[in-house]
Amino acid sequence: MARRRHASRADRIGLRAAMADRLLPFVVAAMSFLAALALAGSIAAGTLATHWLSGAQGLMTIEVGSPSAPAIAGNTSRADAVLRQMKAMPGFSDARRLSDAELSDVLKPWLGSAASGNNLPIALPAVIVVHAETGSVDAATLAKTLDKTAPGTLVDSGSRWAGRIAELTDSIRASAAAVLVIVALVAASVVAVAVRAGLAQRREAIEIIHGLGALDSDIANQFAGRAMRLAGLGGLIGGLAAPPVLAWVGHLAAGLMIAPSSATGAHSPIMALPPVLVATPLIFTIAAAVIGWIAAQVTVRGWLRQLT
């Protein structure tokens, strides 16, 4: 008969194999993958918001009704008078009137092909876009000023949209954070269930070892070491699976979110991901291992309290 191996030095009290849950790494891998998606969602929302806000912040839209009608003062049309006034106004730059083609593009989602050409049954206002250099400008005050040149002029501030985008981004980030917390709690629960199954399986052995003078930490460390390795393996699997999928999704959404890989000079779509997502195998391995270790320690120490 082959000589049987004795307990290893690390497994001094022969409990390490008690937690033989082979499914644990795969469940934790699935949790890690979900966490990666949530993390990517949060980062994407932030990137998208930054991208949009950089355009929306300080951008103002001025609508001049009856643009061809004469202005209150002077001999020019209302549209030209407002455009000239905005170009001369301190604190504003890049004032320009949208062309008919640009206006058609803006209206196309609502009016379809009817938005192009001059076949609209109603007269469209002139739309002037201008960049406010001083950050927040009171749209109502500006509208009141312009009203003296062209009555009925409307001013729409981009900061209003920027605020809404920021709120939306914050709520997406909060949701992603909540998902991460839930995923961590579920992973901890899965580890706890596996540990409890191991404790139940080796209950008698643990009672004997406890009776021989094992400290709670001696027993808890045996389970925690095993849980740490199994959960860490799960984190690694989930972390390795996430970047290729995220790179593919990122590639599909490149126009919305981040510059495509060709634009950033990266050769691999994975390398075009934010560094934190590229590093998910390492981050999730460590995070899952820590969660596994803590969950096992808490579970075992709690369970041991029932022993005298």
Added chain:
Amino acid sequence: MIRFTHVGLRYGKSPGTESVALDDIDFEIPEGGFRWLTGPSGAGKTSLLKLMYLALHPSEGRIDLFGTPTSRLDRRGIALLRRRIGVVYQDFRLLQHLTAFDNVALPLRLARRKEAQVRADVTELLRWVGLSGRLDHRPDEMSGGEQQRVAIARAVIAKPSLLVADEPTGNLDDDQAERLMHLIRSLNRLGTTVIVATHNLGLVARHPAPMIELQDGRMTWHG
């Protein structure tokens, strides 16, 4: 020194279901002392031993082990005190997934002894109890007598300050029982306090020593 002062033990928590296992137990065993613990089945011998190796806490009274009141110990203190107590259980209580070697090595590994020392000590002791050829066998591959000897080796391997044995010769033939008593007596001479519960009055007669006798949970004789 082991001192029991008016110790009582009751099982069950609600008043209607309570049963008294031990009542007003009062004795003292000096350091390095030897005591037989006798009495009929159900007299409370195992309960008394459980109190001694800290598997149970008394319902009343006070127990002092090695000069320390056990009621003042926290979990860590109890665990560390248990390491000074070797126990031979009636049902052996060996770990079925470990070999004889690893079972006997457990107390030394819990005490974080060097592995080379563990190997030498365990091999020597298992040879001494006649199991040198069974080091790599698991309990389910050994006879009752062999398991008993593994249990005894595990109890004495760390040279405990107190050795508590509950019917240690129950599964041994006369020759093995004498060898065991020789080992226990040797430990006792080296300073280990020993208490052995037994039904075997022949064994008691061959190894005269002070006796604690229990009857229905009460101490009927000490001396």
